[in-house]
Amino acid sequence: MKAKWALVFLAASAFGAMCQQANAQVAGEQPIGTSVEQTQLIVEGWSVKKSLLGKSIYNDSGEKVGVLHDIIIAPDNAVSFGIVAAHQFLGVSQHDVAIPLSQLDYVDGKLVWAGATRDAVKAIPAFQYSKVRTVPIARKDFGHH
Secondary structure, eight states: OHHHHHHHHHHHHHHHHHHHHHHHHTTTTOOOSSSHHHHHHHHSSSIIIITTTTTTEEEETSOOOEEEEEEOOOOSOOEEEEEEEEEEETTTTEEEEEEGGGGEEEEEEEEETOOOHHHHHSOOOOOOOOSSSSSSGGGGOOOOO
16 A cells, blocks of 8 residues: 555656646746736736727817727837827718827826817828838838837
């Protein structure tokens, strides 16, 4: 009976050692996925699909100035831009504009673009998708600015 328990203990110890070895990290290697710090940023971040796209944008006076239709991410991740429908008729955008996402904030449950007015937004030159790449380029091929 003691031999049986000794064999079970030996097998469990070997299995535990293999599991520890499989999870060991090697210095200088980057694991695929996110770090603990990055995971915290994700938790604190905004979901584009759930929190941003299709949402109305208001100025700091509570006036609706547009709807967020799209987000463009620069290849170097330095800047992201929001594509805002400044004027819609029956849900179809008549005038889209591009703005740095850093100009938007989330205040009291609403997307807020401080200082924006309907007239000021309509005066911004229209954004045209024809000038945006339809197929992303590799980060290594992106010319830094």
